[in-house]
Structures are given as C-alpha cells and as structure tokens.
Amino acid sequence: MMLQVSDLTIARGGIPVLEGVRFTLAPGQALVVRGPNGIGKTTLLRTIAGLQPPVSGRIDVPPESLVYAGHADGIKATLSVNENLKFWAEVFGQKDYSKAIEVFNLGPLATRPAGALSAGQKRRLGLARLLVTGRAIWVLDEPTVSLDTDAVAMFAHAVRGHLATGGMALMATHIDLGLGEAQVLDVAAFKAKPLADNDFDGAFL
Amino acid sequence: MRAGGGFGLGLSFFLIVVVLVPFGVGPQSALLTVIAPGILWLGALLACLLSLDRILALDWEDGSLDLLATSPLPMEGIVSVKALAHWVTTGLPLVAAAPVLGLLLNLSEPGYKWLIISLFLGTPALSVIGTFGAALTVGLKRGGLLLSLLVLPLYVPTLIFGAEVARRGAEGLDATTPLLMLAGITCGTIALLPFASAAVLRVNLR
Numbered sequence: 097m098m099l100q101v102s103d104l105t106i107a108r109g110g111i112p113v114l115e116g117v118r119f120t121l122a123p124g125q126a127l128v129v130r131g132p133n134g135i136g137k138t139t140l141l142r143t144i145a146g147l148q149p150p151v152s153g154r155i156d157v158p159p160e161s162l163v164y165a166g167h168a169d170g171i172k173a174t175l176s177v178n179e180n181l182k183f184w185a186e187v188f189g190q191k192d193y194s195k196a197i198e199v200f201n202l203g204p205l206a207t208r209p210a211g212a213l214s215a216g217q218k219r220r221l222g223l224a225r226l227l228v229t230g231r232a233i234w235v236l237d238e239p240t241v242s243l244d245t246d247a248v249a250m251f252a253h254a255v256r257g258h259l260a261t262g263g264m265a266l267m268a269t270h271i272d273l274g275l276g277e278a279q280v281l282d283v284a285a286f287k288a289k290p291l292a293d294n295d296f297d298g299a300f301l
Numbered sequence: 302m303r304a305g306g307g308f309g310l311g312l313s314f315f316l317i318v319v320v321l322v323p324f325g326v327g328p329q330s331a332l333l334t335v336i337a338p339g340i341l342w343l344g345a346l347l348a349c350l351l352s353l354d355r356i357l358a359l360d361w362e363d364g365s366l367d368l369l370a371t372s373p374l375p376m377e378g379i380v381s382v383k384a385l386a387h388w389v390t391t392g393l394p395l396v397a398a399a400p401v402l403g404l405l406l407n408l409s410e411p412g413y414k415w416l417i418i419s420l421f422l423g424t425p426a427l428s429v430i431g432t433f434g435a436a437l438t439v440g441l442k443r444g445g446l447l448l449s450l451l452v453l454p455l456y457v458p459t460l461i462f463g464a465e466v467a468r469r470g471a472e473g474l475d476a477t478t479p480l481l482m483l484a485g486i487t488c489g490t491i492a493l494l495p496f497a498s499a500a501v502l503r504v505n506l507r
Contacts, residue, residue, distance in 0.1 A: 145371050148507040164371040168364020187372045225368075 097158050098122055099233055099264060101144065104153035105288065108139045112151060112288035119281055121233070123262040126255060126278035128269060135283055137268040138167070138237050144266065145235050163188075163231035167238060169222030173211030177202055177221055180210050185228040196227035199254050200247075215242040223251055226258075234258065236267035248273065311348035311391040312398060318344040319402040330407045337406035338416060338467030344402075345395045345420055346427060346460055350452065352391050353431040354438070354445045356383050357502075361439050370506055376499035384425075384432040384495070392424030408471060415470020419483060423463035426487040429494050430455045436498040440505045458486055 099121040113136035145164035181193040200220045360366040434452035438444035465479040
C-alpha cells in the first residue's frame with residue numbers, strides 16, 4: 097500500500113495552480129505540505145482525495161484507503177459527540193469508536209450536543225473521526241486550526257500512533273507538530289506558470 | 302428531525318393555504334367541491350417546494366457533504382436516502398393531513414380515497430425531483446429562488462396527473478389512466494434521477 101503522485105497538474109476554477117507535483121508516501125511515513133496562502137495546498141489535497149479530477153498526471157492509490165478531513169469538520173450540531181462518531185463509524189463500516197474518544201480525550205464531552213462544543217473541541221471531534229474510519233491514508237487540510245498546545249500534542253500523538261501501525265498521513269499545516277520524522281514538501285516550487293487557457297468550458301465544470 | 306423546522310414547515314404551509322382558500326373563494330360550497338382536488342394538490346406541491354433547499358444545504362455548509370463524497374457510500378445512495386428522508390418528513394405528513402384538510406374544502410365523498418392514493422403515489426416524485434434541484438444549486442448562496450425556478454417546470458407533469466387522478470376520483474369517473482401515468486412518472490424519477498443528482502453533486506463539489 098502506497099500513495100504515489102507523479103507529474104500531477106491541478107487546477108482551481110480552470111486555472112492551473114500547481115504543476116509537476118511528485119512525491120511518494122510509504123507506510124509509516126508522514127508528509128507535511130507547506131507553501132504560502134493561495135498556492136494550492138487545499139486544491140492539491142482535494143484532488144488527491146478524489147473530490148476533483150487532476151488536469152494531468154497520475155495519483156496511484158489503492159481504492160478505499162483514503163480519508164479526507166477538510167476545513168469544515170462535518171459535525172452535526174444537534175447530535176451528541178457519541179452519535180457523531182457512531183454515524184461516521186457506521187458510514188465506514190466500523191463498530192468501535194471508543195479508541196477515538198480516548199485518544200482525543202472526548203470522554204467528558206461524550207453526551208454533549210456537538211453544537212455546544214467550543215471551536216477547539218469541535219476540531220478534536222473532527223479529528224477523532226479519522227480514527228473511526230479505519231482507513232490507512234489520512235489526507236488532512238489544516239488539522240490544527242483552533243487547537244491549543246495540549247490538543248496539538250494529542251493530535252501529534254494520534255498521528256504517531258497511526259504511523260506506527262503502518263498508516264500514512266499527508267497534511268497541509270503551518271505549525272510545527274513536533275513530528276521530527278515527517279518529510280516536508282514545499283509546493284511553492286511547483287507553482288504553475290500562468291498560461292492562456294483555451295478550455296473555456298472547464299471554468300464552468 | 303432534531304435539526305428542527307423542516308418537519309413542521311411544509312405541513313403548516315399546506316394547512317395555511319388550504320384553510321385560507323375558502324375565505325378567499327367565498328362561501329360557495331359547490332364551487333369549493335369543484336376546485337378542492339386541484340387546491341389540495343397545489344398546496345401539497347408548494348409545501349414540498351418550500352423545504353427543498355434544506356435537503357443538502359446544511360450538509361454542504363458543515364462540510365459533511367465533502368466527507369460523505371470521500372466515504373465508501375456511493376453518491377447515488379446518498380442522494381436517494383436524502384430524497385427518502387425528505388419524503389418521510391415532508392411528503393408523508395402531507396398525505397396524512399390531506400384528508401382532514403379535504404373536509405375544509407368540501408371534497409366530495411368518493412374523492413378522499415383517490416386524493417390519498419394520488420398524493421401517496423405522487424409526492425415521492427416531488428422529493429426525488431427536488432433533491433435533483435437541490436444538488437444542482439448546492440454550492441450557491443441563497444440558491445432558493447433558482448432552485449424553485451429550476452424545479453417548478455419539472456413538477457408540472459406530476460401536478461397535472463396527480464390533480465387529474467384526484468379530480469376524476471372526486472367526480473366518480475374512472476381514474477386509471479392518469480393514475481398509471483402518475484405511477485409511471487414516479488417510478489421513472491426514482492429510477493433515473495438519483496444518477497443525475499449524484500453526477501451534478503460531484504461536479505458541484507469540485
């Protein structure tokens with residue numbers, strides 16, 4: 097099981113943002129995507145997650161092995177923390193979500209409606225979702241937004257545990273997680289040259 | 302259901318329309334009997350329309366739609382379940398409330414059976430078509446107006462045949478032909494539109 101990206105060109109709104117992106121992620125490895133705002137980190141992660149097609153290039157990844165976590169946590173405000181996790185566990189065909197509660201210390205909040213959580217607690221719940229999916233490759237977009245230092249440590253611990261069991265993590269983040277073993281990919285080097293785009297329809301599709 | 306609002310909104314709108322029509326038309330029970338099937342069908346259709354933008358908009362806003370799209374569930378299944386949920390919370394209560402409201406419109410006695418049958422057969426099509434419209438407009442801020450404009454023409458065949466079943470039934474005529482047409486429309490939309498909804502949703506999520 098490997099994530100292999102070769103010669104990938106991605107576009108946002110019909111305009112290429114990154115080109116020639118290549119990297120390989122093997123079991124137990126983490127890759128941190130860095131780059132200035134607006135360079136195309138989110139677009140890259142969404143393309144790898146399969147939410148949008150690449151312009152050219154290949155993404156080789158085993159089917160049904162990715163889980164994506166974007167800027168929004170996908171939390172239903174009226175369901176409790178337990179019910180939210182249970183829903184996602186069932187979507188991914190898993191039963192046990194107690195480990196996720198434990199790793200992100202959600203036990204004291206388990207019966208509270210998710211709408212009553214603070215921003216950081218919601219984020220922790222959103223990240224706990226990753227653990228209930230049972231998927232090997234985590235694709236994370238700014239996972240540490242609104243987390244305090246303790247929660248960041250909790251998250252780093254969760255990532256390390258995931259890598260130790262042969263998992264992989266690809267994340268866009270600006271802060272240092274203290275994951276010494278993670279490789280860094282600066283996507284500014286892949287910035288696409290502005291070009292005249294004749295694919296007029298592409299902007300609408 | 303716990304998200305609130307969606308369940309009662311369509312039903313109360315239906316109630317308001319049907320209660321107010323006799324006041325507007327005046328105290329002519331013979332006239333009310335004639336227009337009752339059409340008014341009931343129109344009220345049910347508009348009540349359905351009112352709650353359509355809630356089908357996918359909330360999931361889009363909180364990001365669950367992205368996460369569901371990358372989950373093992375097929376998109377066609379997701380939109381089908383969304384349409385079913387909309388029907389259970391909006392269509393089914395309308396079917397249940399229609400006979401009671403038919404009383405207010407002086408619906409003729411044989412009409413009740415046909416009104417319930419036609420609404421029961423027709424409202425699933427309204428939910429499925431509405432889910433398609435909601436998928437088309439999901440990324441738009443305040444897409445409600447566009448959604449209504451897109452969906453209304455698609456609702457016309459269901460309204461024509463549904464109201465025709467109810468009218469013929471109420472007048473004691475044979476309603477088989479429009480009933481079969483209505484059932485055909487519903488079966489066709491349930492069979493085909495989830496694929497269209499899933500396809501436009503994938504495009505909208507890019």
